[in-house]
Amino acid sequence: MFTGIIQCLGTLTEMSDRGADMRLAIEAPELDASRAGPGDSIAVNGVCLTAVEVTGQGFYADVSRETLTHTTLGMLRPQVQVNLETALTPSSALGGHLVSGHVDGLGQVLERRKDARSDFFRFQAPQSLARYIPRKGSICIDGVSLTINEVDAAQFCVNIVPHTLQHTCMSDYAVGQNVNLEVDQIARYLERLLLAQQS
Numbered sequence: 001m002f003t004g005i006i007q008c009l010g011t012l013t014e015m016s017d018r019g020a021d022m023r024l025a026i027e028a029p030e031l032d033a034s035r036a037g038p039g040d041s042i043a044v045n046g047v048c049l050t051a052v053e054v055t056g057q058g059f060y061a062d063v064s065r066e067t068l069t070h071t072t073l074g075m076l077r078p079q080v081q082v083n084l085e086t087a088l089t090p091s092s093a094l095g096g097h098l099v100s101g102h103v104d105g106l107g108q109v110l111e112r113r114k115d116a117r118s119d120f121f122r123f124q125a126p127q128s129l130a131r132y133i134p135r136k137g138s139i140c141i142d143g144v145s146l147t148i149n150e151v152d153a154a155q156f157c158v159n160i161v162p163h164t165l166q167h168t169c170m171s172d173y174a175v176g177q178n179v180n181l182e183v184d185q186i187a188r189y190l191e192r193l194l195l196a197q198q199s
């Protein structure tokens with residue numbers, strides 16, 4: 001489990017083809033090594049990965065074919081910056097919302113513009129996720145916990161404050177770019193419970 005509060009940026013330094021899947025090398029000297037060891041979960045752009053090796057300067061993680069198919073990780077290239085968060089512990093502050101690191105679908109940046117000191121973004125989500133995206137609800141974009149400001153069918157808008165832009169890879173977003181989306185878990189579980197009651 002994660003909170004969607006990014007702890008640091010890392011740099012993807014290597015993508016090694018391992019047949020049908022891949023091993024990523026991520027340089028992250030600011031990552032708290034006391035909270036990341038072999039076998040631990042680390043969210044990379046909102047995707048929960050298992051660290052297979054941790055060094056003083058970063059870590060290595062294997063990425064399955066399933067993950068490469070359904071997230072943006074396979075689209076990344078070396079030297080790109082990625083958002084990183086280590087797993088939630090019982091003593092962690094829950095500053096964002098509960099995030100699993102299991103991507104529900106890919107979104108796309110439709111618009112980006114300045115809005116006072118913030119940056120305004122409009123995203124397109126898959127139609128199948130629209131029902132989980134309420135105005136003033138929570139959504140996770142590339143591992144960042146955000147509040148939804150406006151919703152229009154499967155499109156939604158967020159405002160990103162300067163601190164978030166400076167400390168996440170959202171500063172590099174351009175129109176047309178794909179992003180990882182994870183909807184609020186409570187909405188998914190509530191829907192499942194309601195469906196079970198109807199049957």
